[in-house]
Amino acid sequence: MKKEAVKDILQILLGSLLFAVSLNVFLIPVHVYSAGFMGIAQLLRDFVSVCSGIQFPFDIAGSINFLLNILIFVFAFRYVSRRFAIMTLLTIAVQSLMLSLLPIQQELLLQDPLVSILFGSVLCAIATVITFNGKGSGGGIDVIGIYLSQHNKGSVGRIYMLVNTSVYLICLVFYDFETAVYSMISSTLLSFAVDRIHKRNIEVEIMVFTENSTELRKELLASSERGITCWSGYGAYTESKKDVLLSVVTRDQMQTFVRLVQTIDPKAFVIVSSQIQVYGNFQKQIV
Template identity: 35%
Template sequence: MKLKQFKYMDYVNVVIGGVLFAAAVNLFIVPMNLFSGGGIGVAQILRTLISGWISVPKGLDVAGIINFLINIPLFIMAYRSISRKFFIKTLLNVIAQTVAFTLIWIPETPIIDDVLAACLIAGLIGGFGIGFALRCGGSGGGVDILGVYMAKKSERFSVGKLSIVINACIFTCCAILFDLATAIYSIIFTACMYLTVDKFHYQNINMTAMVFTRNPQVKNSIMEETGRGVTYWKGAGAYTDNETFVLMTVINKYEVPQVKKIILSADPQAFIIINEGMSVSGNFEKRL
């Protein structure tokens, strides 16, 4: 029952994350005439460029709708090449963003007069929202989808590297089309946001778990319930000379509580050693 409730809350949190990100942008960034990075940044630039041709009610931002349209081909990629759960959670997040971007009214005058303070506050709120979605196995769409896809195809790519390249292009356009100050403050907002994301999204921090147990079924439970591989060998305690099984598996940081629960349920006397920040190469599945 608790497991089902946890999975249900993942979908709720993905939606909450999308609303928080949109609120941060609409309430603090747009009134300052600044821009975000990633797909929403592209949507904001397009919205600004076409605003002279299309009549939009004051205070209403169509960037969310443009962002959703940009994401449609990326949704197809996520469904076909990444995973169905990732696709559903990302779709929910982007829908929540679209609705929030459209409904959250943009203040005519900035809530905070200081541009730097607005960037920092928006970065904290927006980063918390995106990190929330990533921790629950989804994403904010756009660059995140493309980054996850390319990271699964090649070890040379990562979401972070791709984000840097695309955001560099977006902010260069901001500097050319608008002014340098707009680009600089937009960079500050985006940098603060991704630093906050890193504090909440830690699934891709690799961990090594070494387990000492007398129950041979522990290795099977880990493989069946997490899908991770396990290497084991037989050993013996130096003091008691009793036979024991030594297991080793590589997981991400978000899976640590689950793995501990699996091990201790099978053997409450098991001894577990966890090491953080291991470099892994080979057949190791990257998961959001």
């Protein structure tokens, strides 16, 4: 248990560092504004700097993002899980520290802005997935999305769209068309990359043909915490009865599931199908 906790914390630290690098080294130098609460924090940073006339020695967007997420932390603590809320608070605190300590790159490392956006967005996606794997999150709308996914209460897409559209409209009004477009491109690339990389967001169907279904059902239910549908089949070639087990799991659960089947019943026949669509009462475990 302690090893798992240490591993989670290390992943959160690494994810937070990569997140800060993606913003301060690649995205902010080409005037890209993040989506969600971080984008709001960046806009508030600009507003505070203009109104106060103070040039801060470090980027205060991370600190503003931390303050914005206090209510989100309380929500996560009460409605998602205490451990997740604490890990999320740790993530946001480390991200804020990293963004403050890591100076913003003054000269572009990559001369083409679109290449910088591509590289920075993919790096940010990797950082996000590493953080999710550490059972934390960057707070903000992510927490609301995880809550809705866990309780099958609909999609967070409309909330994302509302917040992000507001951020980009403000960029369009107060900055220029290029800034708004670059920010939208970055947000789209980030979302696409996270969906492709994050294994807990990808479902696969597993069908098992076995003669030892009783023990398999018990062990698989305990290890995966996923439902299993069972029915009786008949092998035309072997002319023998078989039990058929069907389950839908996430891709990161797949290897454990299949390995357990092979351990308990080495003669079992297993079919794994990807590219499936799942509707109904399937509880996503994003973190």
